[in-house]
Amino acid sequence: MRLVHFTEPNGAPVGINPDQVENVRDAExxxxxxxxxxxxxxxxxxxxxREPRSEVESRLAS
Numbered sequence: 001m002r003l004v005h006f007t008e009p010n011g012a013p014v015g016i017n018p019d020q021v022e023n024v025r026d027a028e029x030x031x032x033x034x035x036x037x038x039x040x041x042x043x044x045x046x047x048x049x050r051e052p053r054s055e056v057e058s059r060l061a062s
Contacts, residue, residue, distance in 0.1 A: 004059050006040075006049040009033035014047060016040055018060045026053050 003015030010033065023041035027048055032039065036048035038056045049056060 006047075006051050006056065006059075009035035009048050009050060011035075011050075014049065016042070016047060016060070020044070021060055024053060024057050024060070 001017055001019075004018055005013055005015050008014050020042045021040055022043060025039050025041070027036040027039050032048040035050050038049050038051060038053045040047045040049060040056060040060075051059075
């Protein structure tokens with residue numbers, strides 16, 4: 001299983017399995033923890049990250 005590493009809004013690292021990703025969207029201001037820029041929707045939930053959406057999509061695709 002391949003993991004792509006991102007940064008949680010609190011600065012902690014988080015690994016995401018690209019096979020579990022259903023959608024990637026911009027984080028709505030105020031809807032997630034401060035610092036969240038992108039939300040990765042997974043088969044079993046979601047993960048907000050600091051990286052911009054374009055970077056998240058690019059890294060998940062490679």
